[in-house]
Amino acid sequence: MMKYQSQAVAKPYFIAAIGLFVGQILFGLILGLQYVMGDFLFPEIPFNVARMVHTNLLIVWLLFGFMGAAYYLVPEEAERDLHSPKLALVMFWIFLIAGALTILGYLLVPYSGLAQMTGNSLLPTMGREFLEQPTITKIGIVIVALAFLYNIGMTILKGRKTAITMVLLLGLTGLAVFFLFSFYNPDNLVKDKYYWWWVVHLWVEGVWELILGSILAFVLIKTTGVDREVIEKWLYIIIAMTLITGIIGTGHHYYWIGTPQYWQWWGSIFSAMEPIPFFMMTVFAFNMVNRRRRNHPNKAAVLWALGTAVMAFLGAGVWGFLHTLSPVNYYTHGTQITAAHGHMAFYGAYVMIVLTIISYAMPMLRGRDAANSERSQTLEMWSFWLMTVSIVFITLFLTGAGILQVYLQRYTGDPQPFMVVQEKIAMFYWLREVAGVVFIIGLLTYVASFFVGNADPEATVD
């Protein structure tokens, strides 16, 4: 059961997140098929449209997840009800409808038509990777973010302030502030790219990690019963290392876009240290679980918490390090190596942390005392393994594709054209698609876990 009634607003946010997640993966499968069957759905849904839907749905559902997480955990941390549950619900519908309209716009209108309809020429912000949303949608995102920050900020201000809520608020504020750079789109391509990374890198390798850390710390306090002082000290050290390495680490995107060459030094050295906070997070999570003062009946939530720590380290840390040094990146920049890293990093760090908090909070949001039934949890843990193992294979297959691509197109003495190379590595794309099918089976299993064993008694600590 929830401690505060207003925590209930988290529930629609989590449900929307899961729904959009399913959509994201459906489009991922379409994209994977287009890699090997080039004319699949052409010209109705060309690759660029499907990709936009895939990546934008990811961002939007993660944002739903973060907001839901904040609405759930902030009242509990601040020891008071949410400042305005009504505002939270209004913003939920605005965000969902704006998001749905944007996705429909991508699918139903040619992109240039969408640009025209939404007056892109007045303030051109469209057509840059991940920031494809019409300007009007971007403005909507800012409004929703401000209302959200106000709501969360007021709750924290009036209540108990903990390290967890302060770090979360800092991360969420950073998220909103750096998004403002999406409105800066100079004609100078080098400048455009330079500040584009202030949204993209400073989000995923910066402030989002603060959000990740604080949600993880919250779930670990709740599930292990370890002293808050210990957990919050870890949290500060981890996020200190995140920003100490990650801010200058932005430089690893400034090697080959027309920016000064000293970035090859700054970027290589600092981004090579970016795995450290992720490694610390893994040590932290396992340490806390090992030192637990009690066994929590929600074993699935603990599994997700440990999983996110490990997979974030592998995906963001190890796979990031693989191609972050500038002499290596010279060959791997913009290849399937990048795609491999992107998939495991996003899954490990951000998909899994959202699923962690959903796993922890949803039983209470649905009226349970602490956990779902055994049967439901068993199914959820199956989905954990199906999705996690298949993302590992997706990553390995894309890495295989990437290594071959780098060799054939960039490294060998007789470099071959892009499309010739793509055909030679098609086998890896087929294997990736198979792994993708397993992933969606895992995801559907996850969805099913919400409908199974609801009449059964809650799982107990054995």
Place this chain on the structure above:
Amino acid sequence: MSQTFTKAMARNVFYGGSLFFILLFLSLTYDTHSEMPKQDNSANLTEKVAKGKRLWEENNCIGCHTLLGEGAYFAPELGNVYKRFGNSKQAIEAFISSRPREGIKGRRSMPQFDFTAEELDAISEFLKYVSEIDASGWPPNIQG
């Protein structure tokens, strides 16, 4: 972690460290701005190039292609396409305008965008401008 290292100390490391590196990043950004004209080909940044960039954006070219290695990995790198097509704007324009509307059976196809001659000129001018940005020797070879 030992008991002598307190939460307050950890918090100070976080705030102090972050602040220091934010300031360092801002100084490097300032320097990058002053150095940028040496590499960014802004001398050739004409109205036509700006128009080409807008067309590039409003047709979501980045959704399939990379440009200086950034974008999607479905279609060839275009940062050096001007050079790969024999330093020819005409070759680029001919390629774009000749894409079959229904695609090519079984293959990845570029959509037919129905650009006017003026638009094609702007796009190819933009791609020429990009190819002349000094990207520190990237890509490794002409294949992109």
